Every structure is written in C-alpha cells, then in structure tokens.
Amino acid sequence: MPEKFDCIVVGAGPAGIACAYELAKAGVKVLLLERGEYPGSKNVMGGVLYRQMMEDVIPEFYKDAPVERPIVEQRFMMMDKESAITFGYKGLEWAREPYNNFTVLRAKFDQWFAGKAVEQGALLINETVVLSCIVENGKVVGVQTDRPDGQLYADVVVLADGVNSLLAKSLGFHKEFKPDEVALATMEILKLDKKVIEDRFNLEEGxxxxxxxxxxxTKGILGTGFLYTNKDTLSLGVGTLLSGMIKHKLKPHHLLDYVKNHPMVRPYVQGAEPQEYLAHLIPEGGYHSMPKVVGEGVLVVGDAAQLVNAIHREGSNMAMTSGRLAAAAIVEAKAAGDFSEAFLDRYRKELMAGFVGQDLKKYKDSTHHFDKFPQYFEQYIPMMNRAMSQMFTVDGTSKREKQKKIWRDLGSAKEKVKIARDMYRAWKVMK
Ligand code: FAD
Incomplete structure (x- = not known):
C-alpha cells in the first residue's frame, strides 16, 4: 500500500513552498514535489520580492534569507530610440527595517525558503515530475509521478506547478492559453563589481x-524591460505578450540584445559579464484568464492560477499569499474531515476578497486594452519624448511658441480628439 499524505503540493516555487511551510507548521503531513534538481533551479524572476507577503509567512525573514539588496529607489523610463523620460521615487525609509522590497536571485532564494519548509516538517522530494493527478469518483486523490511505483496519495493536492499548469489543464480547469494571455520574458544575469553598481546607480553601500x-x-510592442541591482550582478530582462512577438516576428533573444545595447541602458551594463541566460512565460491575462482554482480534493495557487498583476510586476507576492490561504483552507478542511470542493471553496473566497482578487479585478481589462490599441507604446511614448526635447531645448524660441508647436505636432483636430479619447480609455481601464 503506497504511503498516504494529508497533502501533496506540486511545485516548489514561492506558491508551493509558502503552502507547504504553513501546512507543516500547522502539523499537517505534507509532501512537496519539485521537478528541478533543487527548488529554484528552474525558476525565473526579475527579482523583486515583496517583503510584506513573505513576512506573512516568515517574520523578519530578511535577517536570515539570501536577499540581494533592499530596494530604495524605483525608476521608470519611457524610452524612445535616443531619449527617455525618467521618473521615480527614492526613499531612505526603504533602506531601514522593516524595509519595503528586496531583489533576490531565485536559485538561491527558493532553495533557502524550501529549506525552511523542511525545518517545519515538510517532506521535499526533488527531481520528480508529476505527470498527472489521480482521480477517483470525480475526486483528486493523489498524483502519478515519473518515478518507479510513482503513485502517491493524499486527502488533498495543491497545484503550484507554475504558469503552464498542465495538471490544471488536464483536470479541465482551463483551456490552452491564447498568445495574448501570456508574455514571454528573457533575462540575463550580468556580473559587475559591487562598487561599480553602486556608483552607476547612485546608491549607498548595500x-x-x-x-x-x-x-x-520593446520596440514599441506592449511589454516591459527591467534592470535590477543585485549584490554583484544586474538582472536585465525584457518581455512582451506572445501575440506581439508573433505579430512582429520577433525572436526573444534579439529583443534582449536590443535592450542591452540601447543607448539609455548600455551605460548601466557596459563591461558586465553574462553569467546566466533565462527565459520563461508570465501569465498576463489577469482576471479574465483565471482558471477554476478549487475542485474536489484539489486547489490551484500562484502562476498556475494566473495570479499576476502585470501592471505592477507583482507575481511572487500573489503566489505566496495564495499558497498561504490555500494552506489555511486545508488546515480547516482537515479539522472538519471534509476535502470537498464546497468546503475548500473558502480558499477562493478569501483570495478574491483580499488584495489578490481586488487588484486582478481592478486591472481586468488593462492588458487586453493596451494590446488592442498599440498606439500607447508605439506612438504616444515617442510623442512625449519629442515634446520634452522641444520644451527643454533652449534655442531662443519663447516658451509660449514652444507650447504652440508641441500642440501643433499632436496633429489635426481629429487626431487630438483621438488622443484625448485614448487617454480617457486608459484612465478607465486603470482606475
Ligand atoms: P513558479 O515560480 O513558476 O514555480 C513552479 C514550480 O513548479 C517550479 O519550481 C517548477 O519546476 C515546478 N513544477 C512545474 N511543473 C511541475 C511538475 N509537473 N512536477 C513537479 N514540479 C513541477 N514576480 C515578482 O513578484 N517580482 C518580479 O520582479 C518578477 N519578475 C519576473 C520576471 C520574469 C522574467 C518572470 C518570468 C516572472 C517574473 N515575476 C515576478 C513573476 C514571478 O516569477 C511568478 O509570479 C512566481 O514565480 C510564481 O510562483 P509560483 O510558485 O506560482 O510558480
């Protein structure tokens, strides 16, 4: 008779580890299965870890965890070919406890986090691929792994297997994602001396x-690039919706080369040595793409449930929060001896009532809107750059004349009405 667990968690990313940690802490017999050589070995992230949601699981984790740097400044660049409008916020309150966010390297961080779950009593097995869920009488009762005699049983299974959750799909929880629901991101980790990083980014030590x-x-295609500082490396990446890449016949590594050599980015990364190259999908369909997240004896968390706020590049925080809430529902289900969909549905209710559900709802139409109307990235960002260039060029033209010229450059009356309508629409989908 194969061993039976209270819960099997598939996937040791932030969602699965947070769930396993909380379950083990509550005395639940939990098995965490990871296909990679170790947790984090297959995981990709730009690298911003949100302190609050991590502290909801492990208070003061940053005293012990392999975090890279506390983020004291967030900058934004609206780029044209040879210019950029730059803005942001720097606050030294973020340099002190309790901090705001941290950069992390997932290969190190996930390993540490999974170790903490193991310390609480979770059983972690790496290099094990879950091939399917075992379903009996309409209820998930375990998983089939790629190991010999690989059937494992549990009262409840948590699917934390990431963006392309084949397991959730095989249960009929979602269909194949469309190219406008997922982004493809590529990134490089670039080695650079610690002091050089601090000088280039105008940072104090650490x-x-x-x-x-x-x-x-992104060559004006809907998407973003990012450049983050780690201890002695930089994380540089770029991603667009798959639909954008297909439409513009773009190769992801070409886009990464393009951004790396862009004159607004090059001075930051010059001389840095590539250490690692990574590529991964990001679920960006938001609220409308969420699959069913609860079934008989099964819960779906993190990227597998498409929990990403693409506007604010938040994913790991939603993953950890969903993992923690799933664990809370399972602890209650165990006490009640009821792992039915109806009982476990409290997880979905809690998730949707909190910041995860509220933020996904707030931005529910934003990705589709900016995908449908490419002029925001293609035309308006270059237009804003030209206006700034004109306004700040001191050439003897009066400021009023400059304002008139900027206004004329917006185009005919009809084009101006179109811009005003687009701004209103953008406000509506973001408000
Ligand atoms: P994952 O981290 O993908 O973990 C899933 C785990 O399941 C993996 O370890 C995988 O190996 C394992 N697995 C999959 N299938 C199986 C199987 N069949 N059997 C066993 N194991 C399996 N979020 C942020 O918060 N901040 C950022 O700065 C940020 N930047 C990003 C940059 C990039 C380039 C990308 C791609 C994503 C970024 N994200 C960011 C999003 C964030 O990485 C994800 O939202 C987060 O990792 C989701 O966690 P997860 O645990 O749900 O999934």
Missing part, C-alpha cells in the same frame, strides 16, 4: 534600485 523600461525597450 542599497538597491529597480528600473522599469517602457516604449522602445
């Missing part, structure tokens, strides 16, 4: 900075 890159970073 502090960190993030820069989000819009507009020409």
């Amino acid at each position: 502090q960190g900075c993030t820069i989000e890159l819009f507009g020409d970073a």
Whole structure:
C-alpha cells in the first residue's frame, strides 16, 4: 500500500513552498514535489520580492534569507530610440527595517525558503515530475509521478506547478492559453563589481534600485524591460505578450540584445559579464484568464492560477499569499474531515476578497486594452519624448511658441480628439 499524505503540493516555487511551510507548521503531513534538481533551479524572476507577503509567512525573514539588496529607489523610463523620460521615487525609509522590497536571485532564494519548509516538517522530494493527478469518483486523490511505483496519495493536492499548469489543464480547469494571455520574458544575469553598481546607480553601500523600461525597450510592442541591482550582478530582462512577438516576428533573444545595447541602458551594463541566460512565460491575462482554482480534493495557487498583476510586476507576492490561504483552507478542511470542493471553496473566497482578487479585478481589462490599441507604446511614448526635447531645448524660441508647436505636432483636430479619447480609455481601464 503506497504511503498516504494529508497533502501533496506540486511545485516548489514561492506558491508551493509558502503552502507547504504553513501546512507543516500547522502539523499537517505534507509532501512537496519539485521537478528541478533543487527548488529554484528552474525558476525565473526579475527579482523583486515583496517583503510584506513573505513576512506573512516568515517574520523578519530578511535577517536570515539570501536577499540581494533592499530596494530604495524605483525608476521608470519611457524610452524612445535616443531619449527617455525618467521618473521615480527614492526613499531612505526603504533602506531601514522593516524595509519595503528586496531583489533576490531565485536559485538561491527558493532553495533557502524550501529549506525552511523542511525545518517545519515538510517532506521535499526533488527531481520528480508529476505527470498527472489521480482521480477517483470525480475526486483528486493523489498524483502519478515519473518515478518507479510513482503513485502517491493524499486527502488533498495543491497545484503550484507554475504558469503552464498542465495538471490544471488536464483536470479541465482551463483551456490552452491564447498568445495574448501570456508574455514571454528573457533575462540575463550580468556580473559587475559591487562598487561599480553602486556608483552607476547612485546608491549607498548595500542599497538597491529597480528600473522599469517602457516604449522602445520593446520596440514599441506592449511589454516591459527591467534592470535590477543585485549584490554583484544586474538582472536585465525584457518581455512582451506572445501575440506581439508573433505579430512582429520577433525572436526573444534579439529583443534582449536590443535592450542591452540601447543607448539609455548600455551605460548601466557596459563591461558586465553574462553569467546566466533565462527565459520563461508570465501569465498576463489577469482576471479574465483565471482558471477554476478549487475542485474536489484539489486547489490551484500562484502562476498556475494566473495570479499576476502585470501592471505592477507583482507575481511572487500573489503566489505566496495564495499558497498561504490555500494552506489555511486545508488546515480547516482537515479539522472538519471534509476535502470537498464546497468546503475548500473558502480558499477562493478569501483570495478574491483580499488584495489578490481586488487588484486582478481592478486591472481586468488593462492588458487586453493596451494590446488592442498599440498606439500607447508605439506612438504616444515617442510623442512625449519629442515634446520634452522641444520644451527643454533652449534655442531662443519663447516658451509660449514652444507650447504652440508641441500642440501643433499632436496633429489635426481629429487626431487630438483621438488622443484625448485614448487617454480617457486608459484612465478607465486603470482606475
Ligand atoms: P513558479 O515560480 O513558476 O514555480 C513552479 C514550480 O513548479 C517550479 O519550481 C517548477 O519546476 C515546478 N513544477 C512545474 N511543473 C511541475 C511538475 N509537473 N512536477 C513537479 N514540479 C513541477 N514576480 C515578482 O513578484 N517580482 C518580479 O520582479 C518578477 N519578475 C519576473 C520576471 C520574469 C522574467 C518572470 C518570468 C516572472 C517574473 N515575476 C515576478 C513573476 C514571478 O516569477 C511568478 O509570479 C512566481 O514565480 C510564481 O510562483 P509560483 O510558485 O506560482 O510558480
């Protein structure tokens, strides 16, 4: 008779580890299965870890965890080919406890986090691929792995297997994702001397900075680039919706080369040595793409449930929160001896009532809107750059004359009405 667990968690990313940690802490017999050589070995992230949601699982984790730098500044660049409008916020309150966010390298961080779950009593087995869920009488009762005699049983299974959750799909929880529901991101980790990083990004020792890159970073296609500071490396990446890549016949590594050599980015990364190259999908369909997240004896968390707020590049925080809430529902289900869909549905209710559900709802139409109307990235960002260039060029033209010229450059009355309508629409989908 194969061993039976209270719960099997598939996937040791932030969602699965948070879930396993909380379950083990509550005395639930939990098995965490990971296909990679170790947790984090297959995981990709730009690298911003949100302190609050991590502390909801492990208070003061940053005293022990392999975090890279506390982020004290967030910058944004609206880029054209040879210019950029730059803005952001720097606050030294973020350099002190309790901090705001941290950059992390997932290969190190996930390993540490999974170790903490193991310390609580979770059983972690790496290099094990879950091939399917075992379903009996309409209820998930375990998983089939790729190991010999690989059937494992549990009262409840948590699917934390990431963006392309084949397991959730095989249960009929979602269909194949469309190219406008997922982004493909590529990134490089670039080695650079610690002191050089601090000088280039205007940072005090140990502090960190993030820069989000819009507009020409993606050749005007809906998407973003990012440049984050780690201890002695930089994370540089770029991603667009798959639909954009297909439409513009773009190769992901070409886009990464393009952004790396962009004149607004090059000075930051010059001389840095590539250490790692990574590529991964990001679920960006938001609220409308969410699959069913609860079934008989099964819950879906993190990217597998499409929990990403693409506008604010938040994913790991939603993953950890969903993992924690799933664990809370399972602890209650165990006490009640009821792992039915109806009982476990409290997980979905809690998730949707909190910041995860609220933020996904708030931005539910944003990705589709900006995908449908490409002029925001293609035309308006270059237009804003030209206006700034004109306004700040001191050439003897009066400021009023400059304003008139900028206004004329917006085009005919009809074109101006179109811009005003687009701005209103953008406000509506973001408000
Ligand atoms: P994952 O981290 O993908 O973990 C899934 C795990 O399941 C993996 O370890 C995988 O190996 C394992 N697995 C999959 N299938 C199986 C199987 N069949 N059997 C066993 N194991 C399996 N989020 C942020 O918060 N901040 C950022 O700065 C940020 N930047 C990003 C940059 C990039 C380039 C990308 C791609 C994503 C970024 N995200 C960011 C999103 C964030 O990485 C994800 O939202 C988060 O990792 C989701 O966690 P997860 O645990 O749900 O899934």
